Amino acid sequence: MSKASPKIGFVSLGCPKATVDAEHILTRMRTEGYEITPSYQEADLVVVNTCGFIDSAVAESLEAIGEALQENGKVIVTGCLGAKGDIVQKTHPKVLAVTGPHATEEVMDAVHQHLPRLHDPYTDLVPPQGVRLTPQHFAYLKISEGCNHRCSFCIIPALRGDLVSRPVGEVMLEAEKLVASGVKELLVISQDTSAYGVDVKYRTGFWGGRPLRTRMSELAGALGSLGVWTRLHYVYPYPSVDEVIPLMDEGKILPYLDIPFQHANERILKLMKRPASSENVLKRIEQWRKVCPDIVLRSTFIVGFPGETEEEFEELLDFIEEAQLDRVGAFKYSPIEGAAANALPDHVDPHEQEDRLARLMYLQEEISAEKLARKVGQTLQVLVDDVDEEGSVARSAADAPEIDGLVYINGEALEVGEFVTVKITDSDEHDLWGELVGQ
């Protein structure tokens, strides 16, 4: 890179979708010859990619913008907070430009305006898979942007707009480039993965000269042919989900479904305005397990939603008990500025919310500990994520990075990104321990 290259500092906050936005912007910057620097002092300008989902994220984003202004002075803001009215300009009037999420073009326009681009674009310095923020061996693959639902606790559709599916051929090309660059695990993300293609009426696209429909099961099948782990996130329990379960049983994609149910009581689900809320979830789970006995189900739940009675909460506990999910994340309902649920009556007392959260998590920990104990003695394929002084830290097909459990292989310094086989020797309520039996 030439010494004359203009340098940009980049601060990225938020969820995996924001990470993918950041990767697209960074890729464009590098393609155009900008250098990325981790130092505020060295940077000619700083871009802050923000999150605006909950109040603590808003505060964190505003603080990051303030720090960048103080340390550098030239700041462009992008991401979800930028779509929330004029909060950024009001708090930090000195920012140069503000865009919403998923706005690579607008961000680049602002960059060009305040830090003119080079004439020599150095395109050969950018790896073909683009610039990524995740480790070399796994990558998020964003297949769509926005959401057609209007869950009453969520402001994502207001921030990111209605569903826009990426062309299936483009998604597959990106996946191929990622695999060619050494990625061993593709994490499919969106706001609603099962809705992929609804906006384009499941249009037929092309990949490798063959027709391929813009549809979750077709995409999952194509990704499954790339020879790496494919993991589906943010899937809703529509009938079409049944189509991907055989692909899991055949080993084409990982037997893992991240499926946010949020609650089990029908009245609360209706108040939440959840998609597919009337489906009989327990029956569906039973069917999925019949087709693919190894399927791992991960879900999230909200406790203490406005109006949730003790009986309705107990119905949720009964569901958790019966569903025997592998992984559960639970959150206390918290009002988000602009969300419709704020106007609902009978908000649950915060102490009661805390109590319900603790009861749910206690129950799930017991379930999780029992399920993991059953894995002791089994032989599993795992992907090595990290190596430290005690040995290697890996994940099995049942564990998504950052949100699920780990498999510790003590005393073995393996290679990050390597698939190995381990025999499970111990477990607790979240993690497993194993010894190496094959590389």
Ligand code: SF4
């Ligand atoms: S499905 Fe509901 S919770 Fe998820 S992004 Fe859409 S509106 Fe928000």
